[in-house]
Amino acid sequence: MSDTQMSRRAFLTAAGGTAAVAAGSGNAAAQTTEPDWGGHLDGVDGGYQDMRGQSEVTVEVGAEGNGGALAFAPAGIWVDPGTTVTWEWTGEGGGHNVVSSEGPASLDSGAPVSEAGTTYEHTFGEDQVGITKYHCAPHEALGMLGAVAVGSDIPTVEVGGGGGGSSAPQVPESAKTLGVATTFAMVATLGLAFFFMKYGGDYETPEE
Incomplete structure (x- = not known):
């Protein structure tokens, strides 16, 4: 076997390994950790946001989703103990309310109301660490559901590429950038491999 053939084989082996590692790194980066809602938010519109680090957060009541203005947005949130959550009515979708289903x-919020600007507040204390699931009583069957995860001592799941709770997980910008870079690297590697196989890989200056 010639030195050129050996060089080609070594190059292709290294190229394949590099591409595989790059692709694997991109997949790993795209994964995110999310509270385990226990199926409560499966198929529910409204999305999920990690809002830890904020002392006050707002959830829309009557956001677009679930076939109308029948969603909480975000439907799932993760906050620190001591955070005050304010539910604010959009005035869309009819009368809504906020009623807990289970949790600490x-x-x-009382009887369903439809007036835009209506608010309901709740501060989640240290004694309410965990996951509290809630719903809108008139529209529970239509998927108007929500959940609040409080603190760090809660069950979580790794999600990535779709699924996992209320909606497709939000991929961090760093993961998107890495994905683009990975694709470019793989294309460049394959191009070099084709050139190497077609024209050979050992170029030596002939001795005079």
Whole structure:
């Protein structure tokens, strides 16, 4: 076997390994950690946001989703103990309310209302660490559901590429950038491999 053939084989082996590692790194970066909602938010519109680090956060009531203005947005949130969550009505989708289904916190905004600008507040204390699931009583069957995860001592799941709760997970910008870079690297590697196989890989200056 010639030195040129050996060089080609070594090059292709290294190229394949590099591409595989790059692709694997991109997949790993795209994964995110999300509270395990236990199926409560499966198929529900409204999305999910990690809002830890904020002392006050707002959730829209009557956001677009679930076949109308029948969503909480974000439907799933993750906050720190001591955070005050304000649910604010958009005025769309009819009368809504906020009522807890299960979990450490007791939520009850009262009778359903439809007036835009209506608010309901709740501060999640240290005694309410965990996941509290809630719903809109008139539209529970239509998927108007929400959940609040409080603190770090809660069950979580790794999600990536779609699925996993209320909606497709939001991929960080760093992961998107890495994905583009990975694709470019793979294309460049394959191009070099084709050139190497076609024209050979050992170029030596002939001795005079």
